[in-house]
Amino acid sequence: MADRDETACRQVDGGMTRVFELFGKRWTGLIVATLMPGPVHFADLRRAIPGISERMLSDRLAELTAAGLVVREVDAGPPLRVAYRLSEAGLAMEPAxxxxxxxxxxxLGEGGRCPERFRK
Incomplete structure (x- = not known):
């Protein structure tokens, strides 16, 4: 009985699972952080995140839009341009x-590793 209770206490929270299913994917956090100050056109967003491909950016934006964190806005133009902005739910992530x-x-040190003094 005690083993079962201990196991139940160690299970991952459902909310944390949902957060990391979305934010555990590469580039997602950087996209949200880049959109935090305000709307950004697709091409500018791609330039702001070095190393991300157009396809990956498009896929991640679609996921964030489906999750309700990002809003896609089409500027009629000409030329036709697409901008993305955070929804109210996306903006609520700023403190986190x-x-x-x-x-x-x-x-995290410069190399992305925890300094020795914090490893205890």
Missing amino acids: LQELARWAETY
């Missing part, structure tokens, strides 16, 4: 992203 950035400044 700022806290993660503070954590990274404190606990």
Whole structure:
């Protein structure tokens, strides 16, 4: 009985599972962070995130849009341009992203590794 209770306590929270299913994918966090200040056109968004392909950016934006975090807006033009912005739900993530950035400044060194003094 005690083993079963201990196992139940160790299970991952459903909310955390949903967060990491979305944000655990490469580029997703960077896209959201880039959109935090305001709307960005697709081409500008791609330039702002070095190394991401057009296909990957398009796929991640579609996922974020389907999740309700990003809104796709078409500028009629000419020329026709597409911009993306965070929805109210996406903007609500700003405090969490700022806290993660503070954590990274404190606990992740330049090479992305935790400094020796924090490994205890």
